[in-house]
Amino acid sequence: MGLRVENLRVYYRTLRGYVRALEGVTFSVADGEIMGLAGESGCGKTTLGHSLIYLKPPMNYIEGQVFLDGQEVPIWDMKRMNEFRFRRISVIPQYAMNALNPTRKIGQLIADLLAAHGVDFKEILPELKRRLDLVQLSHEVLNMYPIELSGGMRQRAVMVISTLLNPSLLIADEITSALDVSTQKAVCEMIVEFRNRGFVRSTIFITHDISILYQIADTIAVMYAGQMAEKAPTEAILRSPRHPYTRMLIASLPQVGVRYREERLRGIPGAPPRLLDPPPGCRFQGRCPVAFERCVETPPFVEVEPGHFVACWREI
């Protein structure tokens, strides 16, 4: 069944009005799918990840629906969301290395967290230990304070904690940005392994680094200025991108499989529109080499080939 998001609109409330961070986002992630979510910083990908689990002011829910395994998820309700969090939707945050309470032993922290969800720590302990083995952490870690672990170890501990209750959806938010290349690879392999072993069903892997997605993602979704530009299987999007923005993005990669930096994206002439008062229609039109009259209307996100969605008037 997986995840389905329909016409999601989330704005940030600021002094000068609403920043339209997510404008009518629609997509789905199938069971067992690892979806890479890419785009420049400020395109709304992190906002999207947060909205699905932790929608808190200044973020404002405007409209849209989210279904997980056919059941509606009340993302606008901080309280009711607690039934979903951890058990069914979980997150590995960007700040994973600082995500653990510095003054609590890791084992105690896990026990506290489980107790809050009505799960017995002792029952789950054997499984917890197996998973620690899997990410190559010693069982001793449970008896340690976060400060006694290296940054990488803390991140792995968080990965184990976040997926401990086998959530249907895992959101991994920029978890490789601060890592060196070899550690990145290891973390990616763990994410795939978690999926393969059924610890998590669907995964949204948020990153600005498309070359990483090539290694692990089944599908890639590209966002631009708060809207979905394109979503397709990884091979398809790398070989034959349809949206002009995706094309420029892929073209700016020096070579598939080689890491590039976010700054490279600025190689595309022009800048994204301000999300405070974006122009009507396609938000890429200002930078688009192939824009025409019709682009003042918002293009729908339609399936042009099986599993290949694109929001561009030229492709419909």
Add this chain to the structure above:
Amino acid sequence: MGRYLGQKLLIYSLTFFFAVTIDWLIPRLMPGNPVDTLVSRMALRADVAAILRSYYLQAFQLDLPLWQQYLNFWGALLRGDLGVSIWLFPQPVLKLILDAVPYDLFLLLPAVILSWIAGNQVGAMAARVRWLDNSILPLGYILTATPYMWLALILAWSLGQVAGLFPIAGAYSFGIRPHLSWMFIKDLLWHWFLPFASLFLVMFGGWAIGMRNMIIYELEADYSRYLESLGAPPRLIRKYAFRNAMLPQITGLALQLGTIVAGAVATEIVFAYPGTGYLILQAVLNQDYFLLQGCFLFIITGVLIANFIIDIIYALVDPRIRTGMTGA
């Protein structure tokens, strides 16, 4: 942990050394002969002045070389010889101070500990209950901005003078000799209450505000956000935030010791409470230099000991120091 406490001890030893040296140096740095300065400031009969002068001359040993004066100074100090009081001649300064110390502790320990505990609890509550926040916060700011002696004066005037509920001077009633009986203990507590209350209230305001602000920062911290994302109940998150906010509050206690000492001195003066503060006032009024010097050394020593106790508690409470991961 051993290394951490060792480091602290080193700093405290240096501080003590530094303080004693200042104590020795200041009279000798001042323009003119310190003995003349001291004697001339008191309007005395000529014969009394001569006795005093010879006493001071002997005590300061200005005829010896400087290094020997310095060593002798330390020697006298380590023997517990702090000189003789002028105000209550010829009582030794050490005895006067030792008589005053129990009153200081009796007043300060409960006031500091109780205000710290109560302030932290109320501050933590204010961080989550809005109406409490709106009432405690302004009150806290007023209390912590109040000079100790002024609150003491207001309490003494309103509850003591006008309402007549409490006595406003001394540690026990005139005419009662200190002895162990219910009557005396009741009398003691009755005299103790107002000075205690004024110290308690001023400190309470500071702790409550500190805790409230600290918790709000902790609730914004990454670990709080992570727990919230994983659906942990607010109670658990607040519990963690409270514990983590306690640590800076313990350090804060050490940092506040100097102010607390000054506050205690002022409060004791208002209530003529026979602790060190009262001695200092009398020493200032009577130009009793050796008594002042003794009070100085006693305050420094007290503050250093208190600092060290706080360090030990901190080391026991903070796992980061317990496990020896950091030196700070």
Add this chain to the structure above:
Amino acid sequence: MGAWYELIYFAFRNVKLRIGLTILLFFVLAAIFAPLFARYDPNAYVGPAAHPPSPEHWFGTTTFGQDVYSQFAHGLRLTLIVGLLGGSIGTLIGILIGLISGYRGGLLDEILNMITNIVLILPTLAILIIIAAYLTVRGFLVQSVFIGLTAWPWAARAIRAQTLSLRAREFVDLARMSGRSSMKIVLTEIAPSMMSYLFMVFILQFGGAILNAATLDFIGLGPTQAFSLGLMMNNAVLWAALELGMWWWLIPPGAAITAIVGALYVMNVGLDEVFNPKLREL
């Protein structure tokens, strides 16, 4: 442009800042103008002894018949001046030591850190007791200097921590790589980005200096030849204002100190909310 607009907008919208600033301004104006309306020399014996407020003596008189309003007006002025001077000196030393310590690091940092720790532990009052015992004539300048000299350590510590985190930032790196001198980098790159923080440090030092001076004056270690609010309280206690129930002598000086210092603290919280977007309420 946008950032400034936002800052000023939040500054004016912030209730705490508005309240604090209003009270502070009131007392600053009072300190400037109130002495002009004082009809009597604060030391002179001008009226009936221990008299409650009357049209003749707005704040009543002391046990000796001195005019309390005149004492208050002159005391307020001196208290604010000592606070301002002591607070400025404390802030300046704190900035200097914090910046140098944080930016240079190494042995110099170790030494400065050691000094900071020692002065931090030493109770201000104790040192001032010894000094005051030997200074036959103490002016408010001497008092301000000594208050500043003992109040800087926490400021130095906080500023050092800020400098350490700024030192690692890219723009400072850039300045360093372009070969500019340390002094210049500290003054042109690091200090300006801490401006808001330094201002808040100053406000707290200002308030702290007022309280410290009041305590010293109260113990009898303040200026020997001038009037301050702390000294008024000292006189009131020594000359039995409490026993005689002379509330008009007891209340005004402490109330003014509480209001000024409280206003400064509240302003500080307000400024924190203005400068720190995380704490702003929308």
